Amino acid sequence: xxxxxxxxxxxxxxxxxxxxxxxxxxxxxxxxxxxxxxxxxxxxxxxxxxxxxxxxxxxxxxxxxxxxxxxxxxxxxxxxxxxxxxxxxxxxxxxxxxxxxxxxxxxxxxxxxxxxx
Numbered sequence: 001x002x003x004x005x006x007x008x009x010x011x012x013x014x015x016x017x018x019x020x021x022x023x024x025x026x027x028x029x030x031x032x033x034x035x036x037x038x039x040x041x042x043x044x045x046x047x048x049x050x051x052x053x054x055x056x057x058x059x060x061x062x063x064x065x066x067x068x069x070x071x072x073x074x075x076x077x078x079x080x081x082x083x084x085x086x087x088x089x090x091x092x093x094x095x096x097x098x099x100x101x102x103x104x105x106x107x108x109x110x111x112x113x114x115x116x117x
Contacts, residue, residue: 015039015046016114022063026051037063042107044081044095052090053080061094065110072106 017039023032024047035049045061053059057080064071078094085091099107 012041012043014111015041015044016111020063020065022047022061024049024051024062025060026053027057027059032062035061037061038091040065040107041111042096042099042104044093045078047092047094048086048089049092050089053083053092055080055082058097059094065106067106067109072102074103074106076103 018037020037022035022037024035026033029051033049033051035047035051038046038048040046047061059078059080060075061078062073062075064073066072076099077097079097080092081095082093083090096103
């Protein structure tokens, strides 16, 4: 008989699906890297890009989120937590470093709005 141990999700909060353009500042390039923001939570995000990164790399993720009357631009220091190659691109999971109060409010507002659906 095989011992079954359920896998736990290491994420600290449920992620909300999103499809937004983003850029990231990688440690090995001076130019911004184009990316697609796929999901977001209070503690991290999923992104898709053409740039190969390493687990543990520190990046700055730049994107905007809509709110009730405008867009809020965010630049969040993040750590690469996981990645996998998908065809010619990379699916990357990032953990947000310390969020400031504005960043927390913008992300919380966005995720709370989408939880209603």
